[in-house]
Amino acid sequence: MDYSKTASGVLSGVGGEENVTSLVHCMTRLRFVLKDESKADAAALKAVPGVVTVAQAGGQYQVVIGNEVPEVFAAIGKISRFGGSSAAAEPADEGPKGNLFNRFIKMISGVFTPVLWALAGTGLLKAFLSAAVTFGWIDATTSTYVVLNSLSDAFINFLPLALAITAARYFKASEFTSFAIGAALLYPAATALVGAEGLTFFGIPFTMVNYVSSVIPIIIVVWLQSHAERFLYAKLPAAVRRFLTPMIIVLVAVPLVFVVIGPISSVLSGWVGAAIGWVFATVPWLGGAIMGGLWQVFVIFGLHWGLVPLFQLELQTTGRMLLIAPVFAAVLAQAAAVAGVWVRARDKNLKSLAAPATLSGFLAGITEPAIYGINLPLKRPFAFGIVGGAIGGAIISLGGVFSTAFVVPSGLAVTALLGNGNMVFLGIGLLAAIVIPFLLVVLVGFKEPSAQAPAPESTDLQVLSPVDGTVVPLSETPDAAFADGSLGQGVAIRPRSGALYAPFDATIVAAFPTGHAIGLRHADGAEVLIHIGIDTVKLGGEHFALKVTSGQQVAAGDLLVEFDREAITAAGYDLTTPVVVTNPDLYPTIGSPASGPIAHGEPLFVAVAVEQVVAAS
Template sequence: MPGTDYAALAPDLLTRVGGAGNVRALSHCATRLRFALKDESKAATDAIKNTGGVVTVVQSGGQYQVVIGNDVPEVYAELMKLLPDLADDSDDDPASGRNLLDAFIALISGIFSPMLWTLAGTGLFKAFTAMFASFGWLSQTSDTYTVLYAASDAFMNFLPLVLAVTAARHFKANQFTSMAIAGALVYPSVVAMNDGAPHTFFGIPLVVMSYTSSVLPIIVAVWVQSYIERACMRLVPSSFRNFMTPWITVLIMVPLTLLTIGPATTLIADGIASSVQWLFATVPLIGGIVIGGFWQVFVMFGLHWGLVPIMTQEITTNGYSLIYGPIEAAVLAQAAATAAVMLRTRDKRTRELAGPASLSGFLAGVTEPAIYGVNLPRKLPFYFGIVGGAIGGALGALAGGRVGQAGIFPSLIGLPAYLLDTPNVALWLIGVILAVVISFTLTFFFGVRDEDTTGSAGPADDVEGAQTAGGADNQTQSTGPEPATAPDGDEGDGKTAGRPGAPADISVVSPIAGRVIDLQEVPDPVFSSGVMGEGAGIVPADGTVVAPITGDVVVATDTGHAFGIKSDDDVEILVHVGIDTVTMKGDGFTAAVVKGQRVQAGDVLVHVDLERIKAAGYSPITVLLVTNAASYTAVTSTRTGQDVQAGQDALVISR
C-alpha cells in the first residue's frame, strides 16, 4: 500500500502473531503472508486487522493468512530479516494437527507460492511471443523467435527442477539433491528414450514417459527423498555422511522414480486432467457455473491451491487448461463490482480503497484487496460478483475458453493467452463482458448502501470468535442498575446529554463496579495501544456486567467474555471482560443476552465468576472501548483513578 513503512510494519506484525518463537513457517502468495503458527491463539488477530497496511486476516487451510495486497513481497522480505533461522526450524511437522484437506492445501500452497509470479510472468511472455508469431509479426524460423521462445518456455519446460527446490524446502530435504533427481527426469537422453521402443533398467522394464513440465512425480519423489536422507543421517558414519548421503539418495531415487513413482503419479495426473476435460466437454455449463461463480470463494478459503496442479497438469497432458476458461469472468466480475462501489459510495475511505483495488483486479487479476476491503464487508457487491462470474463463466466454458500456458493471471493483461487458444473467442468475450456488466450494474444500482459500513472497525471486527451466546432460555432481559446520570447532572440512559447550541455529547456508563484505570494501564498491548479504540479499563469489584449504552447487541461471544453494542447514535461499544479469558471457553461466564437483542443501558449482559478467572491465572480487568472513536472529536474517561458503580457514567464522547 502506498506510504506504508514495511520496515516498521514487519516487526509489528511479528509481535502480534505471537513473536518469532510462534512462527513455524512463513511464505507468501500474490497478496498474502501465509504464516504457519505453532499456536494461533497467541496471535492478536483483531489488532492485526486494524494495522495500517493490512487488509484483513484469514484463518483457513491450516494457515494464518495476513492479506497485504500487491506489496506483500516487500513485507515478506522485511519479515525474513527478522526470522533468519526460520528455514532451520524442523521441530514441528507442518501438517500436524490438520485434517487431510488442510494438509494438502498447505502442501500445494507452500510448494507453488514462491514461484507463482515467475510462472505467471513467463507464461504471459510466452503468450505474447506466440501471439506475435501467429499475427506474422515475428517469424518462427528466426533466431529472435528462438531466443524469445526459449526465454519464455524454459521455466515451464524445466518445471520439475523448480518444484524440486520448493518441495525440498517444504519437506526439509536437501534442495540440491532434489535438483539432481529432477535433472535426471528431464535429462536429454532420458527424454529421448520416450520413443515408443522398449527400455529396461538392469532387466526391469522401464515405463518411459515425458517428465518435462510435470508436477506430481517430482513432488512425490522429494517427499520420499526426505525420508531416505533422514535414514542416511542416522546410519552413515559422520566422516562419510556429507557425500555419501546425496550419493545414496540419488542412486536410489532416480531409478525408483523412473520405475515406479513417475509412471504411477503421471497416470494419476493424466487421469485427473482427462476427467476435467471430460467434464468441460460433456457438461460445460456446469463446469463454467461452478468455476466462474465460486472461484473467488475458493480463493478466500485457499482452496484454489488444490486446483493449481490440476490446471498445470491439464496443460502438460492436453496442451491447454479448460479450468482457466471461466476464471477470467469470475475475476473481472469482482473487479467490476468494486468499481461500482467506488463510483457510487459517498464514503471517502471506501473510495480511496476501492479505486486501486478495482484496478488491481482488472489489470493484474489480484482481487483480495477488492474482496476483503470492499465487496465482502458490504456483502451484496460480493454476491453480485458471484452472479456475474457464474453467468460469464458458463458462456466461457461453452465457448471452450482455455489457455495454453500455466500461471496466467486472469486479467486484462492476460487476455492474449485466452485469445490465442480459445476456439470460440467471440462467445468467450461476450461471457466476460456480460460478467463485468452484470456485476457492475447490479452493484451500482442495488449493492451500495453507505450505512453497511462506516469505514471503521466495528465491534464485530474486534472480538475473538464472535458468535451467538446462550440459548433460547437466555433471551429474557434482566433488570439492571438505575439509569446513568449524565455528566452535566441531567438524568440520562447512557445516550445523549443535551447542550443547547452545540452538538450533544454522548454518555457511556460503566459496565461493572470497580476502580477505573487509564487504558494504557491495561496489561494487554492490543487494548492499551488504542489500536482497537479509545476508552478505559476497570478493575472489577463484582461479577455483574451490564450494558454501558442503549442499543442492539451486535456481538455476543459464545464464551460470554465479550459483547459489542451499537447504539441508535451509531456509537460502537466493546465490553471485554478479562484479559485472554477467551481461552477459558466460557468457564465462569453466564451470559444473559444474545446477539441481535435490544438492551437498555444497565441491563445485565453477563454474570462472571471473578475468582475463577483469577484462579485460572488471568486478569479480570474489564475493558470498555469505543471502537469507532475516530468518528468523534474525543472520547474522555470521566472517572480515571476513581471507584465507580455499574451504571454510573464512565466515558463522554464528544461529537
Template sequence: MAKNDYKAIADAVLKNVGGKENVNSLVHCATRLRFKLKDENKADQATIEKINGVVSVVKSGGQFQVVIGNTVADVYDQIMPQLGATTETVEDDGPKGSLFNRAIDLISGIFTPILPALIGGGMLKGLLMLAVQLGLSQKSGTYIIANGMGDAVFYFLPFLLAIAAARKFKVNEYIALVVAGALLYPNIVAILGKGTNLDFLGIPVISATYSSSVLPIILAVYLLSKVDHFCKRINPNVRNILTPVIDLAITIPITYIIVGPAMTYLGDAVAKGYLAIYSFNPMITGFVFGGLWEVLIIFGIHWGMVPIITQNIAQFGHDTITGMIGPANFAQAGSAFGVFLKSKRADVKQNALSAAITAFFSITEPAIYGVNLKYKKPFYIACGVGAITGAITGAAGTSALAAIPVGILSIPVFVGKGFTAFLIAIAIAFFGSAILTFMFGYQDIAEAEDSQDKVLVQNNEQLSSPVNGTSFELTTVKDEVFASLSLGEGVAFDSNDGKVYSPVSGIVRVAYPTGHAVGIASDDGVEVLLHLGINTVELNGKYFTSHVTQGMRVKQGDLLVEFDKPGIIEAGYDTTVMLIVTNTDSYESVLPETYGIVTRQDNVLETKKTDQAVLKAQPV
C-alpha cells in the same frame, strides 16, 4: 494506497484472525491471503469483512481466505514480518480437515507460488507466436532466444515444483532440487530418449520423459520428505552428514524405477481422459466449464483443475480448458461494468468500475465478491453468458499455450486454432453481460429501500425484554463491534429458555434466513436489531428456528426466534442475545431501565425523542 494503509489493513486482519498465535501458515495468490488457522472460531469474519481494503472472506479448502485484490502482495509483506517468517510460516499438527480440503490445500500450496513464473513464460510464448504470425522467422536468432525465454519455465517445470513441494512437505529445498536435476540430467535424458534400456543394480528403468512433467516430481519430493523424516532417528553426531546421502540414494532410484513411470502414466491417463471427454462433445464441455468456472473459484475447487491444465500443456503443447473458461472472466467484468452503468450511487459506481477493470485484467475476485455476488443477478447473468461463450470456444477448439489467468493482456496466448472464435466469445461475454445486467440485473435496491424504510420518530418509547433471563451491560459482551456501541445503544441478555420475543410492535425489516438476527421498525419509530449470539452466522441456521419473515407485522411480546442454547454452546459459540437501537442518533437518549433478572414483560430500554426524524437499518 500508501504503505501505512497496507500496514493498517495487515494489522487489522492479523488481529481479527486471532493474532499471530492463531496462524499456522500464510501464503497469498493473486488476490487472497490464504491463512491456515489453528482455530477458525477465533477469527472474527464479520469484522474482517468490514475492514477498509478487504473485499470478502472465504472459507474453503481448509483455508481462511481474506480477499484483498490486486494489492494483496503489499498487505502480505506487512503481515509476514509480524509472523516472524519470510516465506511461509511453519504448520503444526493441528486439525487437518477432510481429505478433499487437504487435497485442495495441497494443490493450491504447491501451484500458487509458481504461478508468476508460469504467467511470465506463457505470455512470452503467446507474444512469440503472434510475432511469427506477423512474419518473424523461426530460424532467426531472435526467435530461438525468445523461444528459450518462454519455454524454459515449462521445460524445467520440475525444478519449480520441487521447490514448492519441498516447502509444502517441509523438506530441504536444495535436496529436492537435486532430485529434480537427476530427472532432467542430460546424459540420462538422451539415453532414455533413444529408447536405450537402462538398469539400476539390475533393476530395469522404464523409459519416461520428465521435462515439463507435473506429477512425478511432486510425488518424488513427498517420498523424499518421508525418507528425510526417517533419517531424523540417526544419531545427531552424524545426522547432518548421513541424511543428505540417504535422502538422495533412496529417493532418486525409487523415483526412476517406480514413482516416475507410474506418475507419468497417471498424468498421461488424466490428460487423455480429459481429451476423450472433450472430444465427445466440445460444445457441451465448454458450456459446462464456462458456466461453472466462477462458481468453482468461489469454493476454491478450481485449484483441482490446475494440474490437469498443466498436464495438458505438457502432454499436448496446449490446453482447451483455459480456452473454454477464459470468456467467463470477461463475463464477470461485463456484469460489474453493467452495474457501474446502471447505478446512480457514487459508492456503487466506484466499486463496480474498479472491479470491472480489475477483472478485465484477469483478477475476478473483486468483481465476484465485491459486486456481482453482492447483488446476485449480475453473477447469475455472468455465469449464464460464460456458459454460452464457453460453448463457442469449445466448439471452435480454442486452446491456450500456457496455464495463466485470462485477461486482456493474455489474449496472445490463444493465438492459433479457434483464436477468432475466442475474440468473438470474449466480446460477447463482456458486452453481453454488461447489457443484460444493465437491462435486467441491477437496480439501486438499497437506495429504494432507504426511501421506503424511512420511519418517523413519533414518540418516546419503552422496549420490553426480548427474553426470560438476565440482562447486563452491552459494553461487556465479547464482541468489539457491539461492545463499542458503534451500532447503537442497547442491552445484552442471557436467555433461560432459548426463546426470543419482540420488544416492540412494528414491521420486521430484516429476518435473516439463518435465524441469528432480526431487525424491526416499531410503530413509534425506534429501529431495533436483535442479534442472537456472537459469530453465530457461521452456523448457517443450525440450532435456530425463525418464526418471522421480512415484511411481517409483529406485536410486542410475539415469539420471533427459538434457538438451541446447549447445542450452540457445545458448538463453541457464545449465546448472548443483544438488543440494539440502531437509530440511537435519532434520540436525545436511549437509556437502560434495569439490569438483572428479567421477563419478557419487563421494560429494559427507554428512548426519548429528538427532532431527527429518519432512521436507517444497520447491516449485520
C-alpha cells in the same frame, strides 16, 4: 495488523527461536521465557508493527500486543515450534484436517500459489512471442527469437525445480534436498535417455519418461521425502544425520521416481490427457460450456486449484491446452457483467466500484473485485456472467481452440490462443461471452442495494466500578504497559473484596480461562479490559472462579469473577486491577475519573467518544 509480519519480527527480536525456552500468552501479551535475555533487542521489538511495548518481570520477557495477541501467537506457531492455537508452547503442526478432497485442494493451492504468477507471466510472454511470429513481426530463425523463446520457455521447462521448493515448504521437508531430487530428474544425461530401450537400474528394467514441465512426480516424491526425513532424523546419530539424511534420501528417491513413480504417473497423465482430448473431440461444446460456465463458481469455492495441474498435464502429454481456452470466456463474461453494472447502476458508489473492477477483469483477468464486490452480491450479474461464459465457452471449444502456454485468461492473454484452432469460432465465442452478459445486465437490470443509513455516532459511556476497593491513578500500576497508558486510558483499583462485577451492559468478548482478565464490549462500541492483579496469569486459574463465557451478554452489576484476595496476595501477587478502554480510535480519552474508596456499581470514569473529543477541540 499483518500477523505474520508481527510474528516474524517478534521472534527475531527476542533472539530467534533458538533463544526461546517456552512461550505462553495472556489477554494482552506474549510471555517468553528466554535462555538469554541479553540477546533480546527491546528497541527492535518496540519498532515491530503491532507491538505496544516490552516488559521484563517474574522471569518472563513480555511483549505487549493488545487485543490481537491470540492471532500473533497463532502466527508464531506457523513459523516456529512455539505458539499455536492455545496458550501453551507446543508444536504448531496440528496435522491435516478436513476430508481427503479438501486436503488435496489445499495442498495443490499451497504448492502452486507461489509459482503461479511467474508461470503466468512467462506464459504471457510466450503468447506474445507466438503472436509476433504468426504476424511476421519476428523471424523464428533469428538469435533474437532464440533469446526471447528461451526466457519465456525456461520456467515452465524447469517447473519441477520450482515445485520441489514449494512442495518442500508445504510438506516441511528440506528444500535443497528436494531441489537435488528435482535437478536429477532434469539432468541432461538423464533426459537423454528418454525413449531409449533396454534401460535397467541394478537389473530392474525401467522406461525413462520426460520430466520436463512435469508436476505429479516431484510432488509425490517430496511428500515421501518429508516422512523419510523425520524418520531418519529420529534414528540417525546427531553427528552424521545432517549429511547422511540427504544422501540416503536422494539415493533412494531418484531411482524410485525413475523406476516406479515416473512411469506410473506418465501412464496416468496420458490417460487424463486422452480423456480430456476425447471430451473435446466428441462433445466439445459440453466441455467448453462446463469450463466457461462454471469456472468462476469453481474459483469461489477454491475448486479451481484441482484443475490447475490438469492444464499442465494436458500440455505435457498433448502439447496443447484445450481446457484453458473456454476459461477466457468465463473471465471476460464476468468482466462484461460488471461493465453492465457500471452502465446501469444509479448509485454513485456502485459505479465507482464497477469501473476499476471492469478494467481489472478485461485487461488482467483479475475478476475477484467484480465477483465478490459486485456481481455475486447483486446475484443477477453473476448469473448472467455464467450464462455468457457457458455460451462463449461452448462456441470456443467447438472451434477446437487451444493454448500452448500457461497464462491467466484475460484480454491481454488472448494472444495465447491466436492461430491455435478455428479463429472464427474464437472471435464469435469471445464476442458472445462479452455481449450476452453485458446486454442482460443493462436490459434486465438488477436490484440495487438500498442506501444504508449512516452508522450511529459513538456516544460517551459511563463505566461503573467493577469491584469494591480504592481507586488510584493508572500510573501507580506496577506494570509499565498499563502504567504508561500503552494498553489504553483508564484507572486502577486496589480491591478490598473478592468479586468482580460487570461495569456496564456488555458482551463478553474475552473471558480468559484462568479468570484473571475479562474483556467487554458495549453496544456503542466501547471496549474495556479488566485485569485482576499483575502477572496473575501465572497462577494458572488457581484462586479464580470464572462465572461467564466469551460471547455471553451481561448486564451492569452481573457477577463476572470470584477470586480469593487473601490467597492471591499471600502467593506474592499485587492485586492492583487496571480498568482500561482498549479501542482509542473510538474512545481516545476518559473523563470524570473517581478517586479514593469506591464500591462496585458506583461511577468510575466516563469513556469519552472521539466525536466528543473533536467537538471539544
